[in-house]
Amino acid sequence: MTKQAHQFGTSQSIKRIEDLRLLTGHGRYVDDIAPEGALHAYFLRSPVAHADITTLDVAEARALDGVHLVLTAADLEAAGLTASLPFSVMTNRDGSKGAAPHRPILARDRVRFVGEAVAIIVADTPEIARDAAELVELDLDDLDVSLGLAPGGPQIHAEAPDNVAFDWGIGDEAATDAALAASAHRISMEVTDNRVIINPLETRGSYAEWDGSRLHYCVNGQGVWDLKTDLAQMLGLDEDAVRVTNPDVGGGFGLKAQTFPEDFAIAQAARVLGRPVRWQADRGEAMLSDHAGRDLVSQAEIGFDENFRITAYKVENLSNLGAYNSGFGQGIQSTLFAKVFAGTYDIRTAYLGCRGIYTNTTQTDAYRGAGRPEAIYVLERVMDTAARQLGISPWDLRRRNFIAPDAFPYRTVVGELYDVGDFARVLDRVEAEADVAGFAARRDASAAQGKLRGIGLCYYIESILGDPSEGAAVELTEDGGATLYVGTQSNGQGHETVYAGFLSARTGIPVEAIEVVQGDSDRIKQGGGTGGSRSVTTQTTATVAMIDTMIRSLTPFVAEQMGTEPDAVRFDDDHRFRAEGSNMSPDLREVAQLARAAGRDDLLRHEARAKLPGRSYPNGGHVAEVEIDPETGLTQVVRYTVTDDFGVLVHPQLVEGQVHGGIAQGIGQAISEHTVYDDTGQLLTASFMDYGMPRAVDMPGISFSTEPVPSTANVLGMKGCGEAGTVGSLAAVSNAVLDALWARGVRRADMPFTPMRVWDMLARANAPES
Structure with a gap:
C-alpha cells in the first residue's frame, strides 16, 4: 500500500458497520x-x-x-x-x-x-x-389517450401543441450533417431504450x-x-x-x-x-x-473515414416525459445525456437533439445513471453495429477512436472536461480477464447443446453529478468518540462504514467510537444529498478539509499544553500531536479531554466545506456472454466480466458491491423488465406477477477488476462508482444478444430480451439454421 493510500484511508475494506443492525431487523425505516x-x-x-x-x-x-x-x-x-x-x-x-x-x-x-x-x-x-x-x-x-412516442395525438396540455414539451439541441447541426455527407462510411440506426419501473x-x-x-x-x-x-x-x-x-x-x-x-x-x-x-x-x-425510468427512442448516425476513424456523430432523441413534468424529467435525455454523449471517443463534430413528449403515462425521471446509461447505450450499440457493417473487430474499432492518454485534460465536443483516462489499457485488461480468445470454444460448446452463444462489449464513461460542494462537521464527544455530520444520505450503499472508516484512518479515532449523523435538516445546516455518484467523492473531500481545519484549530491549544510554539507542533502519521523537546504526545481524544477540562468547548466541534475543482469520469469495459435457446427464446447471461477505472478506491469491497448491484439492474432491464400499457393507458405490469424483476438465478458470476488512473479532480484521486455498473451493462448484454442472433439473420435486437420477444425476432428473421 502506498503512503498516500494509507494516509487517506483508501483501498481498505473494513466490515460494514450497518450490517448487523440492518440484517437482524433493527433498521429504523x-x-x-x-x-x-x-x-x-x-x-x-x-x-x-x-x-x-x-x-x-x-x-x-x-x-x-x-x-x-x-x-x-x-x-x-x-x-x-x-x-x-x-x-x-x-x-x-x-x-x-x-x-x-x-x-x-x-x-x-x-x-x-x-x-x-x-x-x-x-x-x-x-x-x-x-x-x-x-x-x-x-x-x-x-x-382520448395519447401514448405514442412522437409528436401529435390527443392533446394533453394546452401549453404543449402536439404534446411536445421542448425541442432542445447542442452542437453544430449543419457542420455535423456536412461531415456525415462527406464520410467514407455512414451507419444509421434506431435505438429503443425501454421504460422500466423503479x-x-x-x-x-x-x-x-x-x-x-x-x-x-x-x-x-x-x-x-x-x-x-x-x-x-x-x-x-x-x-x-x-x-x-x-x-x-x-x-x-x-x-x-x-x-x-x-x-x-x-x-x-x-x-x-x-x-x-x-x-x-x-x-x-x-x-x-412512482416515476419511471428510461423510455426513449434515438435516431443515431455515425460517420467514419477510410481508416475507420469517426468523422461525425448525430443523435435525435424522443423522450417520453409522461403526463407532467417531473423534477428533472426534461433534462434527463437532453443535458444529462449530453454529459457523456461522445463517450470515450475523439469525436470533434457532433450534434445532439432531444424533444420531450407528453403521454398519458406516469412521469419519467432519474433512474440509476440518469441520462448517462441512455447515452452510452446508444453510442455503444451504434459502435457495435458499425463494426459489423464495416467488417472490423468491435475491439479494434474502439481502440482506433479512443481519446489518447496524452490528450487529457480533454474537452469533449459538447464541452465536458474529462480529467484523465487510459481507455486502451483498461480495454486490454478486460479483454484478458474475459478470455475473449477462448470465446470461440465456448460458443462451439453451446452450439453442441443446441444453444446460441454471443459476446458483447461496451466501453462506458460516466460523469459524477450533483452539487460539487459538500460540508462535514465533527464533535469530539465526552465518551472519547466522535460524531460526524454529513450532507449526503445513505440508501443502503454503506455510507456509515465508508465515512467512519475514513475518519478513523485519518484521525486515529476507533471506527466503533464514531457515530455518523445524516438526513436531518436541523442538525446539518446544508448538504447536497445523494445522487449522481457524488456521495463518497464529495463527502470525503469535505472530511479531509474538516480534519485539516480541526488540526489547525487544536494546534495552538496543544502547543500551550506542551509549553511550546504552535509552529513546533505537528500531527504525525500515527495520529498524535508531537513537538521537539516535549514528552507529551496526545491523540485527538486526549486533546479533547484536555480542552473539556480547560473549559474550551469551542475546540470540541469543527466543520468545513469543500468544493471539487472538477468532476471525475469513471470508465471501464464490460463484456457479457449470453446463451439463447432458439426453441423457446430464453436468454441467459452466463458470463460477465468488468474492468473499471475508479481511480483510487476508498473501500474496494463496497465498490465491488455497487458494481454488482448496477449490473443486476442493467441485466434486469435488458432481459426481463418490460413495462406494458394497453391502448387505453392501463398499466398491465403493475405487480411482480407481471413485471419481471431480476432474481438471483438470473445473475451470472461477475468477474470484477480495476485498472485505476487516479483522478486529478479531487484530492483523493477517486472516481464515483454508484451508477457505473448500470451505465456499462445495458449495451454489453444487448450487443451479446445481437451477436448470438446474427447468424440466424436477426439484424435488429431491442431490449427487453424476454423469451417471447427473442423467439419472435428469430421467427421474423426466417433464416435457416447455420
Whole structure:
C-alpha cells in the first residue's frame, strides 16, 4: 500500500458497520418509527388515463366513522395551496422556454394518467381509509389517450401543441450533417431504450407532524434540503418552520431524490388536523404512481473515414416525459445525456437533439445513471453495429477512436472536461480477464447443446453529478468518540462504514467510537444529498478539509499544553500531536479531554466545506456472454466480466458491491423488465406477477477488476462508482444478444430480451439454421 493510500484511508475494506443492525431487523425505516397514534393516509387515484372530472363528492367518505379528513384539490385551493409542483424546464433551440403546464398536488378538473392522486383520506386505520375511498363519488368523462412516442395525438396540455414539451439541441447541426455527407462510411440506426419501473426494496413512505408552528416531515428520501425548501414554498412557511429528516432508507436509485404530490398532501393534512399523519405506498400503488425510468427512442448516425476513424456523430432523441413534468424529467435525455454523449471517443463534430413528449403515462425521471446509461447505450450499440457493417473487430474499432492518454485534460465536443483516462489499457485488461480468445470454444460448446452463444462489449464513461460542494462537521464527544455530520444520505450503499472508516484512518479515532449523523435538516445546516455518484467523492473531500481545519484549530491549544510554539507542533502519521523537546504526545481524544477540562468547548466541534475543482469520469469495459435457446427464446447471461477505472478506491469491497448491484439492474432491464400499457393507458405490469424483476438465478458470476488512473479532480484521486455498473451493462448484454442472433439473420435486437420477444425476432428473421 502506498503512503498516500494509507494516509487517506483508501483501498481498505473494513466490515460494514450497518450490517448487523440492518440484517437482524433493527433498521429504523419510516414505517418503523412513525409516531404512536399517527393517522393513516390513503390516496384515491384515477382509474383511467385521461378524463375530465365531472363529479367529485366526498361527503359520504367524510361521514364514515374513523375518518378524520378528506382533502381534494378544491380544499387545497381554499387553503391557498395553488402553486405547481417544482420542476425544471429546458431552453428550446429557438431560445424559448419549454412547456411548463401546472402540475397540481391533487387533480383539479382533469386526470392525465392512471394512478394520479385525486383525493387524500386520513383515518384511524388503513382499512377505514380504503373503505372511505369506496364511498367517494367520482364521475369521469373519458378523453382520448395519447401514448405514442412522437409528436401529435390527443392533446394533453394546452401549453404543449402536439404534446411536445421542448425541442432542445447542442452542437453544430449543419457542420455535423456536412461531415456525415462527406464520410467514407455512414451507419444509421434506431435505438429503443425501454421504460422500466423503479422498484426499490422499500416503497415511498413518510409521516408529518405539526405542533402549531413548525412542521416535521420524515421521508425515505435521498436528502433533506431541497424538500425542506419545496415544502416551505408550497405551504407558505418560513424555511425555519420546516424540519425534514431521512431515517434508514431501503433503496433510492434516483426515484427518492424527487419531490412528489404526496409530500405536500400529507404535510397539509397534518397541519389541518394538528396530528401526525403517516403513509406507506403498497407495491401496486408504487408501480402506478412512482416515476419511471428510461423510455426513449434515438435516431443515431455515425460517420467514419477510410481508416475507420469517426468523422461525425448525430443523435435525435424522443423522450417520453409522461403526463407532467417531473423534477428533472426534461433534462434527463437532453443535458444529462449530453454529459457523456461522445463517450470515450475523439469525436470533434457532433450534434445532439432531444424533444420531450407528453403521454398519458406516469412521469419519467432519474433512474440509476440518469441520462448517462441512455447515452452510452446508444453510442455503444451504434459502435457495435458499425463494426459489423464495416467488417472490423468491435475491439479494434474502439481502440482506433479512443481519446489518447496524452490528450487529457480533454474537452469533449459538447464541452465536458474529462480529467484523465487510459481507455486502451483498461480495454486490454478486460479483454484478458474475459478470455475473449477462448470465446470461440465456448460458443462451439453451446452450439453442441443446441444453444446460441454471443459476446458483447461496451466501453462506458460516466460523469459524477450533483452539487460539487459538500460540508462535514465533527464533535469530539465526552465518551472519547466522535460524531460526524454529513450532507449526503445513505440508501443502503454503506455510507456509515465508508465515512467512519475514513475518519478513523485519518484521525486515529476507533471506527466503533464514531457515530455518523445524516438526513436531518436541523442538525446539518446544508448538504447536497445523494445522487449522481457524488456521495463518497464529495463527502470525503469535505472530511479531509474538516480534519485539516480541526488540526489547525487544536494546534495552538496543544502547543500551550506542551509549553511550546504552535509552529513546533505537528500531527504525525500515527495520529498524535508531537513537538521537539516535549514528552507529551496526545491523540485527538486526549486533546479533547484536555480542552473539556480547560473549559474550551469551542475546540470540541469543527466543520468545513469543500468544493471539487472538477468532476471525475469513471470508465471501464464490460463484456457479457449470453446463451439463447432458439426453441423457446430464453436468454441467459452466463458470463460477465468488468474492468473499471475508479481511480483510487476508498473501500474496494463496497465498490465491488455497487458494481454488482448496477449490473443486476442493467441485466434486469435488458432481459426481463418490460413495462406494458394497453391502448387505453392501463398499466398491465403493475405487480411482480407481471413485471419481471431480476432474481438471483438470473445473475451470472461477475468477474470484477480495476485498472485505476487516479483522478486529478479531487484530492483523493477517486472516481464515483454508484451508477457505473448500470451505465456499462445495458449495451454489453444487448450487443451479446445481437451477436448470438446474427447468424440466424436477426439484424435488429431491442431490449427487453424476454423469451417471447427473442423467439419472435428469430421467427421474423426466417433464416435457416447455420
